[in-house]
Amino acid sequence: MKTCLVVDDSSVIRKVARRILEGMEFEIIEAEDGQQALNVCQRGLPDAVLLDWNMPVMDGYDFLRTLRRMPGGDRPKVVFCTTENEVAQIARAIHAGADEYIMKPFDKDIIAAKFQEVGLV
Amino acid sequence: MTPFDYDFLRRLLKDRSGLVLSADKEYLVESRLLPVARKNGLASLSELVQKLKAPGAENLTVAVVEAMTTNETFFLRDKVPFDHFRQSIVPSLLAARESRRRLRIWCAAASTGQEPYSLAMCLKDMGPRLDGWRVEIVATDLSMEVLDKAKAGIYSQFEVQRGLPIQMLLKYFTQIGETWQISSEIRSMVQYRPLNLLGDFTSLGPFDVVFCRNVLIYFDQVAKIDVMERIRKVVEPDGFLVLGAAETVVGLTDAFKPVPDQRGVYAPNPASGAAKTGAVGFSATQRLAANFGAAR
Secondary structure (H helix, E strand, O other): OEEEEEEOOOHHHHHHHHHHHHHOOEEEEEEOOHHHHHHHHHHOOOOEEEEOOOOOOOOHHHHHHHHHHOOOOOOOEEEEEEOOOOHHHHHHHHHHOOOEEEEOOOOHHHHHHHHHHOOOO | OOHHHHHHHHHHHHHHHOOOOOHHHHHHHHHHHHHHHHHOOOOOHHHHHHHHHOOOOHHHHHHHHHHHOOOOOOOOOOOHHHHHHHHHHHHHHHHHOOOOOEEEEEEOOOOOOHHHHHHHHHHHHOHHHHOOOEEEEEEEEOOHHHHHHHHHOEEEHHHHHOOOOHHHHHHHEEEEOOEEEEOHHHHOOEEEEEOOOOOOOHHHOOEEEEEEOOOHHHOOHHHHHHHHHHHHOOEEEEEEEEEOOOOOOOOOOOOEEEOOOOOOEEEEOOOOOOOOOOOOOOOHHHHHHHHHHHHO
16 A cells, blocks of 8 residues: 655645545555654655645745655655645746645545646556 | 426437436536526526427527536546557557648547647647647537637636646646636647537548547437447548547447557447548558557
8 A cells, every 4th residue: 555645734634635545545644744744754755745835844845855855755756735826836846846736725636636647546 | 397397408408419318317407507597587497498498599598508518627637548649649640641741630529628738738748749740629519608718728726737737737828817828829729619519520520530538428329329420431541539438439330449458549440331431551550559569
């Protein structure tokens, strides 16, 4: 079973994402901010990361840049999932190493399509 | 809505659009047609039916047919047909049309434009391989309302996220407030025309590829066979027909035959009675099989 790290400071979003991704046969690990997510990744890299942008302590952008510099950090597929929907922000995320980008609000079909796009399903 | 009203609407929709509604689709009719009734100052579906039965109801009939035509679609829907299009169908046709350097593609149920624009973007992504080629994408739909939306090429944030990879969004769309508009370059690759598949479309052809996905499922068996056999007459002998995942020609007509290893892709069957012209040097199936082998 593939693992997906869901990183979001909103417990509601984490719960919604968990329900959708568990339905897609992913094992879910949750983190409330970028620093918690990094701690998880240092113990073991997930197959996928569903990543919010604006979070306390460490935001999604800084987490992604740090992840991509870690040994093996290029392997997890990272899908941003954020209310940041300006072209400049999307381009910045892709430049930092994101594989896909979801603009909130999202639904099951959008997550499934994006995960399929990056080869996770 | 009484059972008689529902029967009337079912007959009307079948006659005018080929749409077949089973007895359990009453909820769908109500959800789609109540807004049409209200827009026309009618309080209920029964009143709508009475109005449709009265003389001079042509515009209202068109509105009803348009509202019932399924328009659910998204970019690169189902992904696999577009992979076949990029990896096998187009390379095969580029080889076969080298001297003519012209490709004609028909999206037979274009809806709000996501499918023809997806094909246009796939072709654009092929870059210099299509330099010097004349490519025409003809996109048709029964509904004028959806064609107007398609021509504008403006989509909500929700719509662009359905199937469209983010790199393609950045490359081919411009953000306008909360919406996204596809580039004029991609829009100019597609010509839109209103068309009822139950009517005559002979003059549209010939085409190298026909995408007719997720529309025949709403037709009864007789209409399905009729449409597929008439499509056969506008497809080049070495061209292709692409159907939806839940559709097939098998068991309905021998006008087309499935292309091996290409789910949803069909080639004209030279042995069929519906075939218009004689065989060409290599069949589409042979060329695709060659491409498939080369890719592996």
